[in-house]
Amino acid sequence: MGLIGESVGSIKSLQIRQVLTQGLSLGMIVTSALIIWKALMCITGSESPVVVVLSGSMEPGFKRGDILFLHMSKDPIRAGEIVVFNVDGREIPIVHRVIKVHERQDTGEVELLTKGDNNFGDDRLLYAHGQLWLQRHHIMGRAVGFLPYAGWVTIIMTEKPIFKYILIGVLGLLVITSKD
Amino acid sequence: MHSFGYRANAVLTFAVTILALMCAIASFSDNFNNPTPVAQVQVLNINWFQKQPHGNDEVSMTLNISADLQSLFTWNTKQVFVFLAAEYETPKNSLNQISLWDGIIPSKELAKFWIHTSNKYRFIDQGSNLRGKEFNLTMHWHIMPKTGKMSADKIVMPGYRLPEEYR
Numbered sequence: 359m360g361l362i363g364e365s366v367g368s369i370k371s372l373q374i375r376q377v378l379t380q381g382l383s384l385g386m387i388v389t390s391a392l393i394i395w396k397a398l399m400c401i402t403g404s405e406s407p408v409v410v411v412l413s414g415s416m417e418p419g420f421k422r423g424d425i426l427f428l429h430m431s432k433d434p435i436r437a438g439e440i441v442v443f444n445v446d447g448r449e450i451p452i453v454h455r456v457i458k459v460h461e462r463q464d465t466g467e468v469e470l471l472t473k474g475d476n477n478f479g480d481d482r483l484l485y486a487h488g489q490l491w492l493q494r495h496h497i498m499g500r501a502v503g504f505l506p507y508a509g510w511v512t513i514i515m516t517e518k519p520i521f522k523y524i525l526i527g528v529l530g531l532l533v534i535t536s537k538d
Numbered sequence: 539m540h541s542f543g544y545r546a547n548a549v550l551t552f553a554v555t556i557l558a559l560m561c562a563i564a565s566f567s568d569n570f571n572n573p574t575p576v577a578q579v580q581v582l583n584i585n586w587f588q589k590q591p592h593g594n595d596e597v598s599m600t601l602n603i604s605a606d607l608q609s610l611f612t613w614n615t616k617q618v619f620v621f622l623a624a625e626y627e628t629p630k631n632s633l634n635q636i637s638l639w640d641g642i643i644p645s646k647e648l649a650k651f652w653i654h655t656s657n658k659y660r661f662i663d664q665g666s667n668l669r670g671k672e673f674n675l676t677m678h679w680h681i682m683p684k685t686g687k688m689s690a691d692k693i694v695m696p697g698y699r700l701p702e703e704y705r
Contacts, residue, residue, distance in 0.1 A: 418644065419617060419682045437623050437635035438678045438690060455619070457637035460664050463630060469664075475619065475642060480659070503687050505561065532543065 364535075384533045404430035404499035409442055410509030411453055415474030416440070423510040426453060428499030434461065435468055435494070440501040443472065446486045451498055454481055460491075468494055564614045565686020571612045577605040577677040577693045579622060585656060587668070587705050595668035597661045597700060601639065603677075604652035610681055611646040618643045619680040624661060625694075626673035636661055638675075670702045 398407040407428055411420045428442055437459050442451050458471035469491035473480040515522040585598040603622060610618050621640035628634060638657040643649050678692040
């Protein structure tokens with residue numbers, strides 16, 4: 359109780375100028391996070407530079423909760439690369455490995471087939487109905503780097519939203535009541 | 539100033555920074571490894587070779603794959619994903635890559651292997667270009683680190699040829 363009482367007390371004792379300063383610093387934190395994210399988007403060329411692995415279909419390489427760094431360059435996509443793709447009619451992007459590539463002679467367009475390392479069959483069952491191949495525009499990026507476990511925070515916050523509100527509340531309170 | 543929350547924050551920030559730095563160093567240390575992998579593949583038999591009803595050629599073959607990939611492993615290697623792809627050019631496509639076999643090598647001890655197998659994934663062309671087709675068999679590997687940057691490389695083995703007639 360002491361911590362909360364202290365916080366409430368410190369909110370009461372704030373001067374108007376101090377409130378403004380702290381509102382500003384909160385804004386700075388939020389905007390700098392946004393700046394970092396947008397800068398990463400520019401550097402990597404991918405609309406989401408970091409993704410969290412949600413399923414076990416790439417085990418033992420990638421486990422649920424691992425973080426992947428994506429890169430989207432103009433280089434052609436080749437077999438063996440791990441790509442993140444969106445399928446029409448599915449909201450959640452999938453991280454799987456390319457096993458077949460057919461690149462057109464005239465247009466340079468590619469047709470890809472993917473498969474999860476831990477899955478028995480290829481991904482045609484996951485694609486939209488009647489879709490045999492992935493095209494370039496389905497691909498969000500290719501995985502280039504890997505950080506284990508770091509994505510668990512996101513998974514917990516998405517699946518148990520209560521933690522998200524508690525975390526945001528506590529952080530907000532800390533920022534508002536901090537004295538330095 | 540020196541409240542519990544402040545100190546906890548400082549310790550946590552420092553710990554995370556050190557952890558990130560160690561991950562970066564571990565990933566960087568992979569650059570000092572100069573691997574010398576070897577691979578050999580024999581096509582032992584063309585099991586069957588035919589044209590599907592809708593016009594695409596399909597072939598089934600038996601392969602003998604032997605490889606020594608032990609030198610790819612470092613202390614930051616979680617696993618090596620290895621696959622064998624047939625690669626060829628057709629009038630329609632400038633590149634066709636078809637994975638025929640793949641495997642996950644979880645440790646250095648298992649990185650020297652030989653395997654006798656028929657193709658795990660179907661070898662189907664987009665069209666009917668496979669009769670008498672010359673193709674490369676390429677051994678690709680993707681090194682998955684415990685943390686950090688993933689890397690890949692390959693050995694190209696040229697000079698394989700499919701039969702002139704369906705069988």
